[in-house]
Amino acid sequence: MDIAFVRLIRTRSSERFMIRRSDSDIAVLEIHYLDNGTVQATLIAFDGMLEESELSDLLVHIDEVLLPDVSLDDQKLVFTVVTGRVLGAFEATQDSPVSES
Numbered sequence: 001m002d003i004a005f006v007r008l009i010r011t012r013s014s015e016r017f018m019i020r021r022s023d024s025d026i027a028v029l030e031i032h033y034l035d036n037g038t039v040q041a042t043l044i045a046f047d048g049m050l051e052e053s054e055l056s057d058l059l060v061h062i063d064e065v066l067l068p069d070v071s072l073d074d075q076k077l078v079f080t081v082v083t084g085r086v087l088g089a090f091e092a093t094q095d096s097p098v099s100e101s
Contacts (some may be wrong), residue, residue, distance in 0.1 A: 001061045005029070017066070019043075019058075025048055029062065037069045043078045055081060 002021055009016040019027040030042040043059070044065035050058065058081050063071055070076040076091075 001057060003058070003061060005066060021049075024049065027058075029066075033065070037070070038076045038078070039067055040078050040080075041067075042082065045081065045083045047083060047085045050083075 004020040006018040008018055015031045017029040018025055019029055022085045027043055027045045067077060
């Protein structure tokens with residue numbers, strides 16, 4: 001699979017990756033490592049960038065490449081898949097509780 005994972009954020013219990021294909025951002029992956037050894041992941045596929053038929057292969061690829069210690073097969077990995085579009089980045093400022101950055 002011709003996919004690149006670019007880590008954007010990493011904490012003690014979570015990570016965020018941009019998923020790229022051919023110099024295009026196609027999805028964002030949020031991974032949360034829970035205390036009981038399971039992993040909850042949310043894949044946000046950008047509108048028009050992934051076919052539904054590609055999702056299963058992508059989830060298996062993520063499982064194999066990024067999450068070798070858990071798997072869908074052993075029921076320690078759960079994916080939620082959402083499609084959408086980026087509206088912008090928003091943050092609090094002194095002048096407004098939320099503004100686009």
